[in-house]
Amino acid sequence: xxxxxxxxxxxxxxAFAFQASFAQASATQNLTLAxxxxxxxxxxxxxxxxTISTGTAGTDALTAVSDASTTYSITQNFGSTVKITANLDAxxxxxxxxxxxxxxxxxxxxxxxxxSNATSASAVSVVTAIAMGADAAKAITYTFSANAxxxxxTSTAKVVTLTLTN
Numbered sequence: 001x002x003x004x005x006x007x008x009x010x011x012x013x014x015a016f017a018f019q020a021s022f023a024q025a026s027a028t029q030n031l032t033l034a035x036x037x038x039x040x041x042x043x044x045x046x047x048x049x050x051t052i053s054t055g056t057a058g059t060d061a062l063t064a065v066s067d068a069s070t071t072y073s074i075t076q077n078f079g080s081t082v083k084i085t086a087n088l089d090a091x092x093x094x095x096x097x098x099x100x101x102x103x104x105x106x107x108x109x110x111x112x113x114x115x116s117n118a119t120s121a122s123a124v125s126v127v128t129a130i131a132m133g134a135d136a137a138k139a140i141t142y143t144f145s146a147n148a149x150x151x152x153x154t155s156t157a158k159v160v161t162l163t164l165t166n
Contacts, residue, residue: 040075041164050144064145073136082130085123089159092116095150106135
């Protein structure tokens with residue numbers, strides 16, 4: 001009798017253990033997902049000094065100098081109405097001109113644009129119709145020119161602001 005009780009108990013415990021190995025526990029969670037509007041623009045650094053040091057005899061326009069040593073990269077997920085504008089911290093004196101050209105694979109470059117008189121209140125478009133996504137390591141070319149009649153210009157630091165906006 002004791003043997004049958006022990007065997008019955010072992011069978012019952014085995015059946016319980018067998019059922020327990022197939023039991024499941026689960027939990028659920030609700031979460032909210034979103035992607036905000038993102039505008040990011042960065043440059044690779046600063047261009048070198050643009051110093052005009054020559055001209056042609058009999059010509060008021062001195063020999064312009066250029067620098068294409070820097071690049072910019074952007075990321076945006078807003079839409080195809082995004083553009084890049086450029087402006088200076090202060091206008092250049094008359095007779096001096098600073099131009100910028102931004103290459104683009106995602107938008108339409110305006111080509112070489114005069115930013116000599118562009119301030120934050122009058123920034124000029126340099127790339128328009130930029131599609132969603134990223135554009136990396138695109139060339140920035142600065143060209144500085146002057147007229148001999150404008151005189152000399154002592155070394156002057158200028159801040160160019162590139163803004164990604166809609």
